[in-house]
Amino acid sequence: MEIEVRELREEDIPELGRIEAASFSMPWSVEAFRELLSRPYCTYLVALLDGCVAGCCGYTDLCHEANIDNVVVAPEYRGRGIAQVLLQKLIERGNAAGVEAYTLEVRVSNRTAIHIYEKFGFRSEGIRPKFYEKPVEDAMIMWKR
Numbered sequence: 001m002e003i004e005v006r007e008l009r010e011e012d013i014p015e016l017g018r019i020e021a022a023s024f025s026m027p028w029s030v031e032a033f034r035e036l037l038s039r040p041y042c043t044y045l046v047a048l049l050d051g052c053v054a055g056c057c058g059y060t061d062l063c064h065e066a067n068i069d070n071v072v073v074a075p076e077y078r079g080r081g082i083a084q085v086l087l088q089k090l091i092e093r094g095n096a097a098g099v100e101a102y103t104l105e106v107r108v109s110n111r112t113a114i115h116i117y118e119k120f121g122f123r124s125e126g127i128r129p130k131f132y133e134k135p136v137e138d139a140m141i142m143w144k145r
């Protein structure tokens with residue numbers, strides 16, 4: 001099993017749309033992914049497992065604070081460490097680009113994602129009540145400083 005991580009490309013987007021739809025109740029559209037390609041302050045990485053698109057993650061850089069979003073791995077490829085490889089590479093990119101702090105929101109019930117973020121040094125700094133829809137749920141706001 002070989003995991004390759006590289007920047008998002010146009011050709012990845014249809015498969016990422018499928019992964020999103022299989023993973024989130026309010027998935028990003030393929031158009032939303034296409035817009036990222038033209039935004040210089042957004043960094044998006046894709047993981048390929050034996051050449052197949054397996055997941056992605058990215059951040060928006062706002063004055064050296066990176067807002068991470070859309071950490072996702074295709075259901076069939078989960079539990080193989082792909083999200084952690086993606087996050088490792090994303091944070092390396094951010095550090096090299098001068099990012100000083102990282103933040104993200106996560107559903108309070110998402111134990112798997114919270115476990116991963118805590119492994120990377122993220123800590124909860126608050127709750128955003130009823131932030132999510134479908135179903136309505138609080139968001140935990142996490143920071144890595």
Ligand SMILES: CC(C)(COP(=O)(O)OP(=O)(O)OC[C@H]1O[C@@H](n2cnc3c(N)ncnc32)[C@H](O)[C@@H]1OP(=O)(O)O)[C@@H](O)C(=O)NCCC(=O)NCCS
Binds near residue numbers: 070083
């Ligand atoms: C969250 C997600 C990206 C993780 O991807 P993944 O590639 O399967 O993650 P990894 O294999 O790198 O790591 C999974 C870790 O969670 C742990 N884990 C699995 N189930 C768990 C649970 N119920 N509670 C706590 N930890 C759990 C695993 O043991 C592993 O940690 P370890 O390496 O310390 O043993 C994936 O489940 C996903 O796409 N979910 C739907 C989208 C989503 O929720 N994204 C996050 C939005 S903030």
